[in-house]
Amino acid sequence: MSQLDKVLDHIDANLDASLERLFAFLRIASISTDPAHAQDCRRAAEHVKAELDGLGFAAEVHATPGHPVVLGHQQGEGKPSVLFYGHYDVQPVDPLDLWTNPPFEPRIETLADGSKVIRARGAADDKGQILTFLEAVRAWKAVTGDLPVNVSVLIEGEEEVGSVNLPAFVDANLDRLRADAVLVCDTNQWDADTPAITTGLRGLVHDEIIIRTADRDLHSGLFGGAAQNAIQVLAGVIAALRDGEGRITIPGFYDGVPEIPEEVREQWRGLGLDARTFLGPVGLSEPAGEKDRYVIEQIQSRPAFDINGIIGGYTGEGSKTVIPAQARAKITFRLVGEQNPVKVRDAFRAYVRSLIPADASVTFGAGDGAGAVSVPLDSPLLAKAAGALRDEWNKPPVTIGGGGSIPIIATFQNRLGATPLLVGFGLEDDRIHSPNEKYSLTNFHKGTRSWARILQALAE
Structure with a gap:
């Protein structure tokens, strides 16, 4: 049995413990836009630091004019270096009366189709996604005592309010943040069975x-x-x-x-995203953008x-x-x-x-x-991640653009010169920013396994 196989087995055997750690994180009402929750944001930062301390990282909580930033490092000699970025802050929960359960009391819920989801504010955006990575790190450390690559972790508390203080923090800590790649888990899959790598953000x-x-x-x-x-x-x-x-x-x-390459347009055409499938579930029927563009172009590349x-x-x-x-x-x-x-x-x-x-x-x-973020489609980083995702999901990932924005990624790309790798395990119907936010239990589990594979692939 390979080291990777042992790591994956450890993830499977310890899923319940991973969920307990996630639930403890989700119980913190770290709403960044509301001054009444400033202490909750501080608690969330201290919680992340404690998690990193427990994984053997040298971690610190750094004050900013707003909410704190957490930075941790685990470094060795002769290995590639990655910087993982995420955010502990969450959106407000209003309107509260539309929640079926208190938003900061996480629980496992079984849907009508029999699938299980984690229901809580922050479950998908972004605490659950952060934990997929940290739990993969935990498994590697538990099995081997080390990590395949050098890892730095940067978790902020102001993404939901524009990351206003993070660029200054990045500028002040450039040498501590240098890495070959920036890993981000704050995006979606294509669908429940198909992984995706996001190569562009608007x-x-x-x-x-x-x-x-x-x-x-x-x-x-x-x-x-x-x-x-x-x-x-x-x-x-x-x-x-x-x-x-x-x-x-x-x-x-x-x-x-720019115009997207024709081979990318052909791939997108084959994904079956049209007005009926994209707009129908939200009660709409006609695309409102440029009439000579496919719906998928309107939301991802225009x-x-x-x-x-x-x-x-x-x-x-x-x-x-x-x-x-x-x-x-x-x-x-x-x-x-x-x-x-x-x-x-x-x-x-x-x-x-x-x-x-x-x-x-x-x-x-x-x-x-x-500005927008764009990752070259011929990047070796994408090829390594694609192979790891294919091995976990038994199908190749889709390369997509992201209609949303994560402004700090452009800062990382420009100031650090590092290639961003955006691999997320959210779904379109996760209701982020809305009442009853959820995160698929399967995606949390397989997301953790995926990051374990990606860390191995990046070391090769």
Whole structure:
């Protein structure tokens, strides 16, 4: 029996103990956006440090202007080095009344199809995913007393609020974070039976438009038809930002947007993701993006523009006949390829200013962002991980793009010069950021086994 076989057997035999450790982690209400949970975030950081200490890592909790960062190392001579990244913070649980069980009281639940899931906030995003890696490390240490590669672990507490303090921490600790690869377990599989390696993440720009017209809200009977209405001005601006073919109309917006290789497009076509299968489960039927693109392209390899919220006028019970003097909209762009976040933001603002009529003015919010992440498809790192995943799942992994954003990955790629390897074991229906978040028990188990295999593959 090989060392790897012994490690995998150890994972199987100790699954219950792994779940106990995961449940202890999930009980910590580490909601990063809510100041009332600052101490919970600190507790979560100390919990991660204790786990790393128990695995023989030299681990520390580092204060930041926000929530703490945990950094641990286990190093040796003559081995490749990897940096594993994850986050202990979680999303708020609202609306609480939609949870079938208290969100920080984890439990195993059997679904109608007989499959078992771990139900709790953070189960899939990202505590359960972190534990797949740490439990693989635990098994290697228990069986061999060592790890196939040198491992550093960086777990932050602000991913859900934009990782605002992590870039400065990375810059201050570049020498301690150097690695041949950055491992990330915060993405999804293709489906319950098919593993995936994510080779691209869309970048992100968020901004806020604030339209002002009169010096106060006006009576719509006295001024209606003559005075500018801030909401109507805002609505006109928003409508002008996309044409009838679903393309974004900002001049220069598509600069740096690449075409995906034809062999990748052919692979995606064969995955069967269409409007019915993707939009149907959420009550929709027609793709709203570029009309000449497949649905899978719209969400994985093309940029996007969305309105995240509109505020203005009277929104209370009943009616109040006013012409609003102010309206605002929160917006986001998802970027791909070489699109530059600063250039996109500046072009967006210039275009919006060109659309503002007389008697109206516009200002903007903070407006920051991060670039997209792309991993070369011919990277030897991908080939090694693909072989390990194929051995565990008995089928080759799908190479996909990720529609979401993990802004700090671009920072790792640019500052550390390390190739990111994004292998996650979440599923599309895990309800992350929503009530009743879950994580497949099978995926937790096989995810742990997968990381054990990947660590071995990276050493070869």
